[in-house]
Amino acid sequence: MTDAHTAGPFIAAIDQGTTSSRCIVFDRDGRIVSVDQKEHEQIFPKPGWVEHNANEIWTNVQEVVAGAIQKAGITRDDIKAIGITNQRETTVLWDKNTGEPVHNALVWQDTRTDSLCKELGRNVGQDRFRRETGLPLASYFSGPKARWLLDNVEGLRERAEAGDILFGTMDTWVIWNLTGGVNGGKHVTDVTNASRTMLMNLHTMEWDDKIAESIGVPLGILPEIRSSAEVYGEVTGGKLGDLLGGIPVASALGDQQAALFGQTCFSEGETKSTYGTGTFMVMNTGDKIINSYAGLLTTVGYKIGDQPTVFALEGSIAVTGSLVQWMRDQMGLVSTAAEIETLALSVEDNGGAYFVPAFSGLFAPHWRSDARGVIAGLTRYVTKAHLARAVLEATAWQTREIADAMVKDSGDELVALKVDGGMTSNNLLMQTLSDVLDAPVVRPMVAETTCLGAAYAAGLAVGFWSSTDELRANWRRAAEWTPHMDAETRDREYKNWLKAVERTMGWIDDDDEH
Ligand SMILES: Nc1ncnc2c1ncn2[C@@H]1O[C@H](COP(=O)(O)OP(=O)(O)O)[C@@H](O)[C@H]1O
Numbered sequence: 001m002t003d004a005h006t007a008g009p010f011i012a013a014i015d016q017g018t019t020s021s022r023c024i025v026f027d028r029d030g031r032i033v034s035v036d037q038k039e040h041e042q043i044f045p046k047p048g049w050v051e052h053n054a055n056e057i058w059t060n061v062q063e064v065v066a067g068a069i070q071k072a073g074i075t076r077d078d079i080k081a082i083g084i085t086n087q088r089e090t091t092v093l094w095d096k097n098t099g100e101p102v103h104n105a106l107v108w109q110d111t112r113t114d115s116l117c118k119e120l121g122r123n124v125g126q127d128r129f130r131r132e133t134g135l136p137l138a139s140y141f142s143g144p145k146a147r148w149l150l151d152n153v154e155g156l157r158e159r160a161e162a163g164d165i166l167f168g169t170m171d172t173w174v175i176w177n178l179t180g181g182v183n184g185g186k187h188v189t190d191v192t193n194a195s196r197t198m199l200m201n202l203h204t205m206e207w208d209d210k211i212a213e214s215i216g217v218p219l220g221i222l223p224e225i226r227s228s229a230e231v232y233g234e235v236t237g238g239k240l241g242d243l244l245g246g247i248p249v250a251s252a253l254g255d256q257q258a259a260l261f262g263q264t265c266f267s268e269g270e271t272k273s274t275y276g277t278g279t280f281m282v283m284n285t286g287d288k289i290i291n292s293y294a295g296l297l298t299t300v301g302y303k304i305g306d307q308p309t310v311f312a313l314e315g316s317i318a319v320t321g322s323l324v325q326w327m328r329d330q331m332g333l334v335s336t337a338a339e340i341e342t343l344a345l346s347v348e349d350n351g352g353a354y355f356v357p358a359f360s361g362l363f364a365p366h367w368r369s370d371a372r373g374v375i376a377g378l379t380r381y382v383t384k385a386h387l388a389r390a391v392l393e394a395t396a397w398q399t400r401e402i403a404d405a406m407v408k409d410s411g412d413e414l415v416a417l418k419v420d421g422g423m424t425s426n427n428l429l430m431q432t433l434s435d436v437l438d439a440p441v442v443r444p445m446v447a448e449t450t451c452l453g454a455a456y457a458a459g460l461a462v463g464f465w466s467s468t469d470e471l472r473a474n475w476r477r478a479a480e481w482t483p484h485m486d487a488e489t490r491d492r493e494y495k496n497w498l499k500a501v502e503r504t505m506g507w508i509d510d511d512d513e514h
């Protein structure tokens with residue numbers, strides 16, 4: 001409920017994430033007024049395949065928005081705008097006449113387009129995709145996922161060519177439904193989400209017809225590319241029409257870009273890292289499109305209205321928090337995620353064990369789909385407590401590899417790292433991170449930076465906040481960790497980590513199923 005400290009008006013933000021959808025209502029100081037959240041089903045039809053039911057997601061989004069509004073005890077008149085942030089790359093195609101998805105959405109972690117990407121590499125060449133889109137050819141991105149659907153859902157390509165099919169990432173799906181669906185829903189995406197499709201040219205910020213043709217995706221199904229902070233339309237659709245009709249839908253940002261925005265990394269060189277299921281480190285590179293030679297992604301940071309585009313470098317790590325989940329759910333090593341810290345603290349070090357969780361191959365900076373997970377350095381001395389250490393260290397060393405790549409690509413030293421996400425409640429991990437990076441690690445008061453970023457962008461679009469300077473003033477430090485590890489230990493441990501990484505590679509042959 002609202003109180004004297006959180007007097008309206010407010011901005012609501014929807015975070016349509018990989019495991020759940022949530023809605024958070026924020027006040028003018030960027031403080032949380034209410035939260036509602038709902039998980040959706042993870043569908044694994046085959047090893048390496050991951051799907052979501054887009055209808056279930058839309059139902060959940062409507063419920064959490066209604067839930068957050070109700071918990072805040074506010075009405076439509078108190079809300080000035082709604083912002084959207086979302087899991088990126090996850091791809092859905094639907095019939096624009098019925099609003100029905102033609103297939104489950106293919107999730108960013110899904111590896112079914114590996115062989116298609118290899119074929120594109122052979123026929124078109126890796127370099128061309130990197131040069132034009134900023135991305136390496138990998139099953140992670142949306143374009144190949146759309147091609148897979150067009151090739152594998154019977155009759156779909158013909159329907160697409162007849163103009164009956166729409167493509168979207170989750171921002172597009174949610175906005176289209178929020179703004180009316182079959183009754184005139186807006187078919188739009190923002191530049192940050194578009195930059196993850198492998199179909200947008202980073203230099204023109206438009207769909208690249210040649211790239212789209214080489215991947216096999218017709219331009220006619222793609223949404224209009226808009227900025228990250230502007231009014232796309234008004235809420236009219238679904239159950240929310242009655243509750244929130246007329247409220248402007250005023251921002252869209254991929255979740256990692258939203259976290260960059262919510263952490264107020266508005267200056268060139270400022271960097272944040274989000275520790276959830278996976279980990280994503282993003283550096284603001286200002287107006288520079290930095291081509292990565294060290295295995296990072298070149299991507300869009302954000303674009304506010306008609307202001308110039310801000311670019312970014314990103315290091316994406318597929319498995320970090322999900323390794324802790326796996327240790328809890330599949331291995332039974334701990335019964336809660338938080339227990340991993342207690343177990344790890346019961347020993348001094350990793351006992352010589354290194355755990356490289358290459359469960360979906362290795363993302364940045366290696367981009368090796370043939371890698372699989374390895375625990376290296378095992379002896380009879382190693383206990384489950386040492387493994388708990390190795391699990392946490394895996395997140396820290398993977399971050400170090402990304403940080404090194406960022407220094408190589410940008411030429412800027414890492415001065416400090418702003419962190420957020422569920423894993424940052426683990427103090428041992430945060431200390432280890434500072435130790436291996438040899439840099440301070442800082443966490444803000446509002447840990448929900450993803451939703452906050454979407455709220456900030458929506459608030460700027462409708463004049464609720466006046467400038468990014470005003471937003472910066474809201475950022476307050478909650479905790480800081482500084483490095484204590486000596487250089488000799490750090491170098492020795494890093495060398496061992498890199499040796500373990502080497503051992504994951506080349507496990508999968510071309511004819512292997514998973
Ligand atoms: N105390 C902890 N120590 C280590 N990992 C944790 C801890 N608490 C949560 N996690 C991990 O953090 C992840 C959840 O973080 P969250 O930011 O909610 O993720 P997402 O937004 O990707 O769903 C889970 O994978 C969980 O295993």
Ligand SMILES: O=P(O)(O)OC[C@H](O)CO
Pocket residue numbers: 016017018019086087088089108254255256276277278
């Ligand atoms: O929903 P999250 O937090 O797991 O983030 C997923 C990323 O956007 C994938 O690129």
